[in-house]
Amino acid sequence: MPASTRNLLRWGLRHLGVILAVLWGAATITFIAVKLIPGDPVSILTGGENVMDEAGRSVLAHQYGLDQPLLVQYGRYLGHALVGDFGQSYQFRRPVVAMILEAAVPTLQLASSAMLLALCLAVANAIATAGRRTWLRTVLSGLELALLSTPVYWIGIALLALFSFQLHWFPVTGNDGFAALVLPAIALSLPLAALLGQVLRDGLEEALAQPFALTVRTRGVGEVALRVRHGMRHAALAVSTLTGTLLASVLGGSILTETVFGRSGIGQITLQAIRTRDMPLVLGLVMMSALVFVIINLLVDAFYLVIDPRLRGSGA
């Protein structure tokens, strides 16, 4: 086996180990938390109007393995989770994996369009205002601060009131088509754009103050090319450290956005699962978030190498 393949294999195994460890930790902590907080899973299972005699209750408890000792439940849960089976949601009575996959589609649409929009806004903002145009910079940073401090919820209602109720440009409703995606995506993207914009501008200003900027300028390269081709690389490094925060705000924001706009998705089922103590669903969602988090962080690590040639060659 050539050395490079062996190295790659070792790298892969190490990271797989990290992923599994994170997932196990997340599963265990959530399991303990869900079992510690008060509540009665059988009453969730009976569906709304809780009318059920002792016999019926024990049938349900048995069917969902709730009559087993906690350790057995835990072991069984981990065993099934290893093969990708997270059981059935208590209130929806459907396999957790199917529910999450189903809900992931509209949420991915929303999250990816919001991220893309946020990135475009932030990059344009940073390039236009870093270290110049003082008046525009002041106005935009003020706006960023305002957007960062405003709940997504409120932004969503304000957008709806203006563009849907008054101007009738976009429909309020649900998951139908592109028109219904515009307002939720804008609502979710604005705070993200504000955060990204601030960090990018700082990063860019820092990069432009470095000696290499002067070198590039003396070569006769234009200001825009300098900013886009050289400065942004440095600024991008600063942004990638924010990935965790961004991911969290996208997930958290999607709960609020989906509620205001009546969209189905991960946010809605997360809210519902936590509200009703739907343990299998809560566990499944936590595992999913942990998995997404780990994968994105790995991607970012790999992305560093692309952005910054100085980091290449130092590792394996």
Add this chain to the structure above:
Amino acid sequence: MFRLDLPAGASHASVRRRGRRVTDFCPTTWRVIIAAAMMAPLAWSSAGLAADDAMSHAGRTLNFGLSTDTSIIDPSITGSSITALIDRNIVDSLVGQAEDNRFTPWLAESWEINGDNTRYIFHLRQGVTFSDRTPLDAEAVKYNLDRILDPKTTSSYARSLLGPIDSVTAPDERTVVITYHQPFAPLLQGLSLPFLGIQSPAYLRKAESTTNSVVGSGPFVLDAFTRGSGSRLSKRADYDWGPGYAAHTGPSYLDAIVFKYLPEASVRLGALTSGQLQAIDDVPPANARSLQADEKLQVLTRENPGINRSLFLNTSRGPFADVKVRQAFQGAVDVASAVKAAYFGSLRPADNILAPSTLYYDPKVASEWGLDLGKANRLLDDAGWSARDAAGFRTKDGQRLSVHLVYDSATVSASDVTLAEAVQFSVKKAGFDLQLDPVDAGGYVARSRANDYDLAAFYYVRAEPDILRTVFHSAYIPPNGANVARVSSLDAKLNEAIGASAEERKRLYGEIQREIITEAYVVPLYVASYRLAAAKTLHGITWATNAKPNFYDASLDP
């Protein structure tokens, strides 16, 4: 850009509209390109006009905004009232119940009940088919009921409606016989609800999971159900077996119904006033008046039958174990003022445990109780709570007269919290220290299970007085059900009333209502109501006996 719901066969209108939109759109684009900044407001307003035009032609699709979502659409395995509301259009029932509580034919043309309510024979209508084209016959009815009774189905509410069934048989294609171990009178009312609506056995047999689809014989077909978003129903053109209480026969007038889940009240209201929805539920009490004043809108209110929203006093522990203390509390609550403060006069204060539209509601019980601070003070003195502490609360053996109202803060509306605060203020005059304990759903279940509360509050919707059994029979003391007052003195009468003759039932339920009030198991608060706001173009809404709107007779002006 806008979703248009075109009526089927409205091609003329849509062609004309498309033509107009094109001519509108060209100058708009042109203006925007030529004179961006100056003309922007003009461009906005013309785009707005185009949208108005599109929306007024929305055709015969009713867009309905719901404040609550449902997790399961199969009516047999959930007690969700939203599932009932949606499924009423998709599944038919054996019998119908009119607004005046009388039973009418539906899937069953006629029926016979024996003298002691132990044997029901239903004669089915001929020619009824499910939307998957399979016939609705006696076997199909039997399959549905057997499925609900099967513990593996884990049906809870639907199963409780069927009572102690002995057997369901189908002697021939058009006859269904249901027999009971012991007399059971509430069957017809249960059968009239969507929870016992008949679904296609062909569909049920092959469905892997029934949680997000339903196939029935109703006037509408479920095209899509998306959790967290809503449902889309379209009309069945060959429907010709509506309930006996309906105003018309044949297919429904509406072409489609779209239920949209919009949990935010302000969003629902905005969507209604801007014409994107034609009706919404759960109108906030504070907005009801302004909607009523809007000349394009109407507010329709329907009082729920069943158990009024009431405070249930835990008779098994603490100060409320003493009947005198309970009666004192009942007499100390100024129900009328509290309800007025919380609901701006839009709801009626309750005078009994049962709502007036419930079968066998006894109006005479109202005179048995009411605000009487003098009596409350006397009773508390008698019960030994005669001392008062520095804060003005009564004490006994150094203990303050504190009682805890435990509620799930996620499901209790802001108005109900205001109401609880008004009650708190009102009973303080008699020396009660009423504590409000907001908890989450899990906390509520845990505390009611552990008997760690003095008061709880809720209401139940059902036109059949047997609902009293769910709330006051000792078999349903938590965690098995909703007997949060933890009463067992009514078991015998509740059991007897299940199967008795109509006259006997009236007498028994009268006595039960009286005892619930005079023993002060409860303080009735208000008659819960379903409040619908709709465009004035919506006509013909009728009401199911669970106070939910029926859409079969409904129509929309163009």
